[in-house]
Amino acid sequence: MKLVDEFRSPQAVRALSERILAKDGTWRFMEVCGTHTMAIARFGLKELLAGKVRFLSGPGCPVCVTSAHDLDLLIAVAGMPGVVLTTFGDMLRVPGSRTSLEQARAKGAEVKIIYSPLEALELAREHRDKQVVMAGVGFETTAPVVAGTLQMAVAEGLDNFYVFSAHKVIPPAMEALLRLGEVRVNGFICPGHVSAIIGTHPYEPIAGGFGVPCVISGFEPVDVLQTVLMLIEMSEAGRPEVRVQYRRGVREDGNPKARAVMDAVFELADAEWRGFGAIPASGLVLRPEYAAHDALKVFDPRVESAEEPAGCSCGDVLRGITEPEDCPLFGSYCTPENPVGPCMVSSEGSCAAAYRYGGREQ
Amino acid sequence: MSEHPADSLVSMAHGAGGEASARLVRDVFMRSFGGAVLGRMEDSARLQLALSAGEKLAMTTDSYVVTPIFFPGGDIGKLAICGTVNDLSMVGARPQYITCGFILEEGFSLDSLERLVASMSATAAEVGVEIVAGDTKVVGRGAADGVFINTAGMGIIPAGVEIAADAARPGDLVAVSGTVGEHGAAILAAREGFRLGEALVSDCAPLWDLVRSLIYAGVRPAVLRDPTRGGLAAVLNEIAAASGVAVRVREADVPLSEAVRGACEILGLDPWFLACEGRMVAFLRPEDGDLFLEICQAHPLGAGAAIIGRVEVERPGRVVLEGAYGQRRPLTMPAGEPLPRIC
Amino acid sequence: MCLAVPMLVERIDGEMAQVRLGDVTRDIAMTLAPEAKVGDYVLVHAGFAIEVVDREYAEETLRLLEQLEGPVYQ
Known part of the structure; x- marks a missing residue:
């Protein structure tokens, strides 16, 4: 695979690690x-x-930092009649305060895993009788993709396509x-x-x-x-x-076109981060002109306020002050099969990565 | 030629035991399967099965519920025969007889049924296994997903063949008969509609001929397992636990197709957890390694065979993946079904 | 947080394009990186090209690694 395998070269990895190890x-x-x-x-x-x-590990796992409250809202929308909730696979098993999308699906909610929001758009196009909701989770990489998809939906007049935005900025x-x-x-x-x-x-x-x-x-x-x-x-x-370092993919000015698409659809708002609490101007919500496609506004889900699971150290792990293995639940009560906290769910979550790839012996 | 109009659907009457049922059995099942035993249409297959000294009987059962029913590289019918044949083959048994029970959802297309029955029949003929009994039930719309198939298989283990999950010993070589993960990747992409091109094809195939070639050439595998659900990771963990040994696998030696590698990068999947339906994992005494590779590589189903690791003593029950930079990490049992991720 | 892979642009059809990685191909949207041309590599995230890969910088990084003398950045 070009532009992938070259950057995995064992010789280069060895040479670079030797240089690093020789540092004081x-x-x-x-x-x-x-x-x-x-x-x-x-x-x-x-x-x-x-x-x-x-x-x-830092705060950059979007499903991990999605607050339990936001997840509860998303799950509530998924359970509404006529709704098909489309989501990236990462989100399916993340526990909210009471349940997960996977469990909601088992109880009858229509939850569909997608690779691209374009597939959600296609669903909306083919099933005009359904309300297709795209779970918008992710940072500045993903937000323009979801924004671009919503613009396509609007251009096509697909009034049954909605975005639930839990997008955040880094x-x-x-x-x-x-x-x-x-x-x-x-x-x-x-x-x-x-x-x-x-x-x-x-x-x-x-x-x-x-x-x-x-x-x-x-x-x-x-x-x-x-x-x-x-x-x-x-x-x-x-x-x-x-x-x-990543000059082959990153220009100093980034991608202005993608930013313009993101800015046209979303605006900054305060947002709740798991492990951090509220951070000012760190979330992306749909602009008022997209209100008709805003799942939060249209479906107006109501849930009780959520509490984080007892004993779970995800908050500290997300802030980099605790390592996964130091959490009392790690590997015993909390495993990828039965996750308590979000960091154990997404395979990029630090707890799941530590569990699967075995940082320290369990 | 079909006896029914092209767009006919399965109805509740097809399962009611009357004229429609009889027609379905005659026109669809008997037409394709039609062996001497099945042709007697009795309540049980009466089989003459004489075992010679030292031979053993092997029996297995499995159910097939795959979605989609038709996928690149196969269909649920072919899969049902391959899966049953492979389960028998993994204990060294020559597949003799298969039974199949169909659960059909009301509204399922008779054309599709005919196609997958034909593909079962063709696969069974390829292996030389006889379908000797069958059953059909129809359930109401929504009570099943198109078609489910349950099979049972019976085979004969030749005298002197001893293949068992607890037989791995320290020093054994760990081998695979080809590239891994193709069925899992193809099914995931087809089921979820990810559209990753035409190169992603299930490896679904009956392994008996390859196993037979190995046994007759004198390879004496300690353990054979087909890495279906849970992929390589699940099978290696099961064998490590059953045999009380540790397994070390060299990541770079595990054969992967460029299609599976590409799909795994795009969807963020680990190939170790993706199912195969036409590959096997073999634990071999060290002296059998070269012969295993030679026989496999001369066989159409074993072209990609490779030695991928070794059985070790320390830390029994553990499977360790050794990366290209010498780094080691545990290869755990998969947690749930593989899900694509964007993160 | 954001899995994106470099894929070769094989065909462009309006706002969509066919891209390849290994033996896998996929149709993606080009609206966020409309400047990409056939033969370019693009970073693909969730079915969209999010940036064109700068081949010169890619090669420069690799050349640098071959030498590994002096500082690793300029």
Whole structure:
């Protein structure tokens, strides 16, 4: 597979890890993005750099940071008569406060797994008698895709296509994390595909204001290792900046076209993050001109307020102050088969990655 | 030629035991299956089965509920015969007889039924296994999903063949007969409508001829297993647990087609959890490794065969995947069905 | 959080395109990366091209890795 296999070359991985291991000191870097968590686990990078670099997982797993309340609302919409809820596979097993979409489906809700929102659009087109709701979960990478799909629906006059937006944006969460002051990191491994959309500028307050180096990284092992080396070299030089390792995918200005589509459909709003609470201007809601396609407005689901499951440390794990294995529920009460908290559900969740790829022995 | 109009559907009458039932059996099932035993249309198949000294009888049963019923590389009928034949083959049994029970949903297309019955018949003929008994029930709309098939299979294990899940020993080689994950990837894409092109095809195939070739060539596999649901990961974990051994697999040695690799990257899936329906995992004494590869690679179903790992002593019950950079991680049992992810 | 894979653009048909990775092909929407041409690689996320891969930078990264002398960034 071109542009994939080259960046998995064992020689390059060996050479890069030797260079990193030869550096003085020890380093703590936070990978903001769940796909990085997954890649680090899958390619054994924690193990390769053990004793030299510690990877801390950040808040960038969208299904993990979706609040139980938002999930309860989504599940309530899924259960309404005539509704087909379309969702990315990641969301299916995530527990809300009482149940999950998977359990709702078992009880009769129509829940359909999709790879692309385009498939949701097709469903709406073919089943005009159904109300097709797209579960909009994800960050700046996914929001333009959902926005673009909604624009197509509007252009076609598909009045039975709706978006339930739980979309969020990343930079405010990174800043909120630093403001909490609980977590000490020498640098951020910044999300490559979010940055393909937003570019490098949104990270400048983090590097400039908080003095934490930021490197926007690709997702293959060679990318992550090169990013680590860049972060170390930047720290050694004492110049916290925003740099791009993933230059093949990220322009300094990001993708203005995608941002324009996202901005045309969504606007910023305060949002509730699992593990963080409310973060100002960190969520994306549909603009008023799309109200007729806004599942929250049209279906107006009501649920009781939600509590996080007792004993679950997902909040601390998401803020990088607890590692999955230190949670009392990890591996015993909470497993991928029977997840208690969201981090155990999505395979990019740090608990699921730790469980599946075995960071520490269980 | 069909006896019924092209767009005919299964109705409740087809299961009521009257004229319509008889017509269905005669025109659809007997027309395709029509062996001597089944042709007697008795309540039970009467079979003459003389075992020689040292031979053993093997029996198995399985149910098939796959969606979609027709998929790239096969259909539920072919799958039912292959699955049953393969279950028998995995203990070294020569498949002799198969029974099949059909549960049809009211409204299912008779044309589709005819097609999948024909494909069962063709697959059974290919293997040389006889369909000796059958049953049909019709349930109301919504009580089943088109068609479900249940089979039972009976086979004879030749004298001297001892293949058992608890027979793996430290030092054994772990081999697969070909690329893995194709059925699982093809079904997921077809069922969910992901449209990933035409290269994603189920590997659905009967393995008896390959197993027979191996046994007759003198390969004495300790364990054979077809990695169906749960894929390679589930099978390796089951064998490690049953035999009380550890298994180490080298990730880079596990054969994968470019279609499965591509689908896994796009959908965020691990190929280790995807089902096969025409592959087997073999645990072999070290001296059998070369012969296993030689026989497999000379067979159309074993062209992609490879040694993928080894049985170890430490930490019995565990399966470890060793990556391209020497990193090791446990390969656990799959948690639920594989789901595509965007994250 | 965002799985995207580089896929080769084989055919463009209005706002849609056929792209390939390995032996897998897929129709995707090009509305977010309308500048992509046949023969380009695009990053595909959830059925949309979200960016055109810059081949020069890809090759530069690989060249850099072959040498691995001096700092790993410029």
